[in-house]
Each structure stands twice: as C-alpha cells, then as structure tokens.
Amino acid sequence: MSIREREDTMINRRDFGKISLGAGLVATMVRPAWAASAADTAVKAAQQYKGRTITIVWEAGLQSLDPTHFSGPKWKELTGMDVKVVEVATAEMFTKIMQDYKSGAGAYDALNVIPAWMPDLAQAGALEVLDPYVEKYGYASELQTIAPTYRDNQMKVGGKIYGFPDDGDVFLMYYRRDLFEDPAVQKAFKEKTGKDLAVPKTWADFDVVGAGLTDVLKDKGIYGAAFFRQPPYAMYMFEERFRNEGGKFFDADTMKASINSDVGVKVFTAMRNENKFMPPGVEQFGFVENLATFLQGQSAMTISWPPYGRWAEGYGTDQEALNWVPKTTIAGKVGYALPPGGHPELAAGFALSISSTSKNKDAAYLFIQWLNSEDVSRQRVQLPYTLRDPFRNSHYSDPGYLALWPNAKDYLAALKQASQTGLLDLSLLQTDKYEEVLRQAISKLWAGDDPKAILDAAAAQWNDITQKIGVDKQKMVYAAWAAESGAYPKT
Amino acid sequence: MKGVPFHRRKETKLVLRYLIATFLVVIFVFPIYWLFAISFKTPGEIFAFPPVWYPKSIQFNNYAVLFKDGDAKTVGNSLVLSSVSTFFAMIFGTIAAYSLARFKTGGENLGVWIISQRMMPPVAIAFPIFLFYVWLGWVDTYIGLIILYTAFSLPYVIWMMRGYIEEIPLELEESALIDGCNRWEVLWKVVLPMARSGLFATAVFTFVFSWNDFLFALILTRTEVMTYTVQVTHYFGGQSNFWSKIAAMSVLGTIPVFITVATLQRYLVRGISMGAVKG
C-alpha cells in the first residue's frame, strides 16, 4: 500500500470516528424533555458550584488525558467548575490516597480506585458512602444499566455503594485470524500434531495449539503465543486460569488457603512449560514488550486488556498520545475470543469514588455522576486515546463505536461476552499482602523452583496473613466476595 | 621499562592512558547513549528484534512535545529545588565542617549524630514528615522541599568538607591569623580557596543527591511543585510505557547538570603543586 493510500484510509477512519462521535453527540442533545438523563441532572445541579475547584486523582500517563483533554474542559464549559487532575503513577495511587486520608489533609475530592482496593479503603474509612447521593440525584436507574458483572461486583462493599465502575477492564484473547485461516498453516499443523487447527477453548487445547504453531511458523520468526509473564501481570492470569480449571482460593469453612491444590500445581507447571514455545525471554515480558511482539506479527495468540484490540487495528495510534505504540503490522488480521476456559479475568479496572475527607463532596459527586453517566461515558470510551473500555450495556451496541473499524462488531461482541462471564480479582482485607505472595511465587516459578514447593510455601504465607488479620474477620469478607456472581465460574 | 628513553616512556604511557580512559568512558556512557538514542527512535525501533543501535532519523518531536505539554517545567522545578538547597547546604555545611574540624565542636558525639541523620531509611520518615508538613502547610510548596533537601544534604556536606579541610595544613591559617586576619577572613581567604576542589566535588554530589530524590518528591508534592523524577514515573503505566518521553525527559534532566560539571571542572583538579608552605 502506498503512503498516500494508507494516509487516505487513516483519514477515512478518523473521519468516520469524528462523524460517529458527532452523531452520538447530536443524539444526546436531541432528547425528549421528559427524559432527564443523569448527565443533565448532574450538570444542572452543579451550576450552584460555579467557580469551585475540585481535585480528582487519576492514573498518570495515557489515562489522564481523558480528564485533562476532554472531560475536564467539557465540565468546566458546562458548569463553570474547575477540575484539577492530580496525576499519580499507577504503582503509587493506593499509597497517595491512603496517606492523604490518614493525614487528614483532605486534598483530594474525587478518586479513581481499583475495585480490589475497595474493601481496604472502605474499612479504613477513606471512601465516602455514595447511596445518599445516588438517591438525591436520581442516579439509580443509570447505575442499573452498567454491564451486570461490573455493576454487581465492582460497586459495593458490605451492601453500600462506594464507587461507580468506570472501566471495562477484562482479558481477551487476540489471535491472528489470517494464520488460523491459512490453509497452508492448517495443513502443516495437522501434519505436525494430528489435530485440526482451531482457536483453543480450553487450556489443554491451548498448549497443543501454541506448541504446534511455533513448530510450524518458527522459521518465519512467529511463535504460537506470547504472554506478559512479569509477576504483576502473570498474577492476574494465574487468578483467572486457576479458577477456570476449578480451583478455589480458600476453603470457605476453615479459611485455609487452597492455592496449593492439585489444580494450582497443574496450572503452575503448565505455565512454565508453555514458556518453551514462546519467545525466549518471555518471562521478562511486560505489557509493552508483549504488545510489541503481537503488533509486529511475531506471536499468533496473546491475552491482554482491550486496548490491544483497538491498537492492533490502528485505531487511535495515529494520535500523538499513542505514538509510543509500535505501529501495527496486523491490522485487519486480528480475531477476538474469550481466553481458554471461557471465563476471563476482570483484571484491575477502575471505579470513581469520593474521598471521605473531601471538602467538596457534593460538587465532586456531581462530576463523577456526570462522568459515569450513559451519555458521557459513551463518548469517553470512544476517545481514540482512551484506556477506558466499554462497561455499559449500551456501549456494546453503540453505532458510533461499531463504526470505528471494520471488525469492531466482533470486538464489542467479544467484550460483551467477556463481561458476562468474567471473573473478579480476588478482593479481601489487605488484598495486596496476598497478591504480593502470588507475585513472589510466580517469580520463583520462572526461577525454576518446584511448583508444588512454591505453592505450599505460598499457601502457608496466605494462612499466616489470614491469622494476623483475624480469621473470622477475613472469613466474612471472603464469604461476601465468594458469593458474588463473578467470584467463581458457575459450574 | 628501564632502557626506554624517558620522553618515549611518557608518550606511550599517555597513549595507553588515553586508550584505557576512552574505553572506560565508552562502557560507562553506553547505557546513557542507549537512552539518548531511544529519545529519537520510533517505537518499532525501540522494540526491534534484533535490537537496533541507532535511530534511522533524528527528529526532535519527542522533545518538542515535552515542552508543549508543560512536562519540561518539572526539570525547571528540580533545578530550582536542587540549586537553592545545594547553595544553602554548602554554606551552612562548610562552616559547620570547619567548626568540627578545627575546634572539635561537640566532640565525637556530634559528628556521629550528624551522620546518623543519613541512616534513617527514607521510607520510615517520609510519612511523619508528610504529617509534619501538612500541619505546617508546606506540602506541595517550594520552600518545603528546599528546606528538606538542605537538611538532608547537610550531613553529607559536613562530613565531606571536614575531611577536605583536614587536608589543609594548619600552618596556613595560623600564619594568616598572625598576619592580623580575623576568623571569618581566615575562612574566606585561606580555607575556602584551598578547599576549592573539595568544595566542587561535594557540591556536585549534593546537587545530584537532591536532583535524584524520588520518594520525598513523590510524597510531599501533588501538582504545583512536581519534580522531574516524579514526572518521569508518570510515563510508566500499567498499560503504557512512554519510552520516548522517558528518554527525552531524562536527557533534558541530565543536560543542566552535565553542563555545570563540565564548566566547573577546572576547580576540580589542580595542576599546580602547592609550593606555598615549603617555600
């Protein structure tokens, strides 16, 4: 494709996006007077706070472009309220939020919070209970239309609302449709493994497909699969896979850890064996290394968050904010599926909350209601530079989104399915302590230790932590979590 | 090498020294070069397999973006914080060092107490200092961080300058006193010039230590006084890694210090022997 032709398609896509965005905006303005949307209610009520400044803590980097370039200025335009964005690096967000709360400084009004932190933050008293505000401003109906998995699992602690789910983070599997549908590859695969080439639905299948594809395609420099194996990321993948294979984190009665069950050992062993057919050094892959490998066509399958799917199609990567994303060489060749096992991890995610020590709670609440509302969230998840993924029922069938690139309908369909079958991150009191043990276990796994020994040690550490926190206390929190629809796959 | 004529020996020695020096510089600078190259590379080049060693084209876009978005201002913030705190630390610290060196003020215990300030793990004191600053209203202010960095630099300055001052022969000061100088003049006219290279070496690292600080800059700032070390960490995300910004920002952050070190070098090494006492 000549440069001119490529530019034309890119401009076309951008125009498409602009037109759809415009259409979406018009649609929001053309609204029967009797259906006051949550966004309108918020804007109206916020008029009384004209001239006020509120601060919101947001993940630094790409994520914060949303409030600094789009939602912040828009809100100011509509209500006269200034939004000061406090950018904080992901790794430090919890620390800064907690420290601000503990010191009573009250410097933050609204917060972005990862749902797994909510029990700790809520218990510590750092988050404001939002039920009264939801009532006051009539937000309950639009809260209902958030996709069920996020709505039911990432909003409440102990029956009270502490945050609005605002990001449809979920793991999807991305694969090279062109390779899977290539007759030559299919033939060679059949010869090598005796099986038909198909997108794997179970992890056992995955191991066969991955190894087989590497065998067939290695000469071309393509591997069957690559994952981000660094402990912080691999931890989520382990949580997902472990439960898909039938594992349970704890025995519900005794609160003894059961990650070292046979399932756990099986998963750990399999994970290590898989590295053999992945690019050498995959144990060190982080988010961007894995992305580069996939976008440059060197892996046939990978699992990651939704942005991979958009960027692989080149959506938004012509934006300056995304100029760090390696140019995709596989646009139009990507297929979307649920990860093997069929129950993907709703890894991380974000919710909008209010700090309990804020001095502008009402004003800040209106801002987050507006951000999270049907109208505004639809626009926000379609921003080309956004990291916010679809999380409302309406997002998955939004005409604007569907028009963004040819394959978008498959993408949204896969995301919707993922949201319906997704699994929650483990979320207890002092979750980070348990997660830390998992991360260390994974690093030991890559170092070559025996899987059973690693998991036994990890389970023992988990039990120690539970003891220290108080078995009964933690048991209650765990029971509440395990009762959620997204905690374990429904058998 | 007894048989070789003297001047030849010096020549080969010079060449040899030069070769080794260059080799060392290459090794030490290579990672910096890599970072520098990244600031011009495209993402495809940064994550090329096999790795590419130089960018295909040099474009300053990544740098321009930093200025446009206001990120480069954080380098300015760091400059202000580090220079001012270094300035004060050098003044207060050097005179304190003189007191300790020449008058044994406070005996051994004071010296140990001073150095013990550097023993506190930063993580343990960051939160109490944050609380203290919240109470004082110094969070996210220039004055707060300047005072902090000055105080943190003092133990280093005091101990280093004490050592350099002790290298200076006492007779010089005594003869100046006899000549009628008062104590302050002795300090200013005799001691400081003699300790010039020590002053420079100490000032450089005092500056560098505050320049490189991350933990306190993270805890004690929010939006007004962000330092470049904190800004750089914003480019490392869970789902993003702005390598070109990281590299460009680091290069920007290195330039002022590099220039300062390069220009002040002549104070460092003294080629002339100090014949003053013997003569």
Add this chain to the structure above:
Amino acid sequence: MAAIAHPDRNFKYCLISPAIFLLLLVGLFPLIFSLVVSFMRVTMLETDTSFAGLVNYVQLFHDARLWQSLLHTALIMVIALPIELLLGLAMAYLFLDRLPGRQLLVSLLMLPTIISPIVAGATWRLLFDNRYGPINQIIGWFAGHPVPALWTVNPGLVYPAIIFCEIWQWTPFMFLILLAALSNVDRSLTEAAEIDGARFWRSFRYVVLPAIFPVMSIAILIRGLDLFRIFDIIWALTAGGPGTMTETISVYTYIQGFRQFETSYTAAIAFLVIALLTVIVTWAIRRMGLAK
C-alpha cells in the same frame, strides 16, 4: 593535631548553629513520631494508639524475612563497596595527570550518577531484556550463538546484574571524590619520594594514602550508608525477586510501610536499622580514626 589555640567560643557555635537548627527542624519530629508510633498498633485498617508495649519489637526478632533482607543488603555492600573504591581509585589515578580532552571525559563519566536511579533501573531492564536489549545481543556475538541469559529472572544472574548496575552508577562518585583528594596531595612530597628512589607502591602507601585518608574514609562511609539504603535499581530490575531473593532492607521497608501501611511495624524496623547502623558507624569511625 588540628585544634587552634584559644578558639573563640561564640565563633565555633555560630558556625554550627544554622546546620544544627535545620537538622533538628526536619529530623526531630520524624524521630519522635516513629519512636512513639512504634509502641502502638497503627496499621492500615486500625489506628490503635494505645500503648502496646514492645509487641512490634518482639515481632522484629521473629521476622525471618527482615533478617534475610539485612543479609541481602550486607551481601551487596560487601561486594560492591570494595570494587567501587578500587575502581574509582584506579580511575582517579588515570585522570590525574594531564590528558587531552580530560574535561570532557570526566564530565561524561559523571553521567551515570546524574541519571535518576529510577530511569537508570528502567533503562538497564531494557538493556538486559533478552529480546529487545543489546547486552544479550553483544554476548551472542562473542559466543557465536544466541545466549538467552535472563538477567532479571534467573536466580544465578540477578545479583550480578544488580551489583553491576550499582557499580556502574556509583563508581563515578568515588572516582570524582578521590580525584579531588588526590589532586590536593602536595606534589612536592610525591616528587621528593620519587627522587629518593621510592617505587610507586611505597610512595602510595606512605605519602599519598595518609594524605587522602580523611576524605577517602568519609567517602567509604557515605557510600556504605547509601549502599545500605539501595532501592531504585533493585526495585526496577527485580522488585526484590525472584521470590524475596534480592529483597534488601529498603525494599522490605517500602513494601511494609508504603504498600501495606504497617506504620507501627515500619517504625520499629526503622529504629532497629538506626540502632544497627549507629553501632557499625561508631565502630567504623573509631577504627578509621576519624574523630581523633
């Protein structure tokens, strides 16, 4: 012998007062706070400020992970410090006499210390990456075939990687300080020794070393203390992994204090660290005769 006769009493106190004032201002509150809090039970979820006695300190002694982290820290110190010292000294000698372009070369050598340690750590992680980093590429050239050395994952390689990065970053520190110290050594003395027929080592041992000893020993002390607090490189390369193999005391304290908000326990650790260091430093100071 360095005391001047009849010191002006006010003068000497005048000299140290600004410094002492600042040190107290910034250092006193955290110290008292930590002390008080270490006798309480302040954690993330509870702010129990009742007197809890020595419970945190007792926990210290049962905390195997803490002592392991101290061991890891000591290991790094014991290996890196001598190398940095000797290498820095050798380099200082190299650059002592005139050399064309010395000004530029010395400035370039300073670059590793000027780069923010966080960026240095991240850059090294990229350099060490098996696929996208040049180091394994270079090793592969020498070996003739790809060498998949996983520097941040393989337990046999993590310590060499960390120590190498640490030496890379901080030898220039020793280098510059020793260069300044060496350049202050009275040339006439060394020249006299040379004329008297003394070989390099004798001259070094009896003339140079005593002259630079005060500065050198302080540099060792400072560098030693900083090595004890090493954090950024390790955090960027391995985050204390694999497992807790490379977890040093700062990494452990960071996790306890900043991730898990065990405020009281962290305060107790802080005091343990101060106590340990004070003992060691006092011994070192006496040994090196720094306060005669």
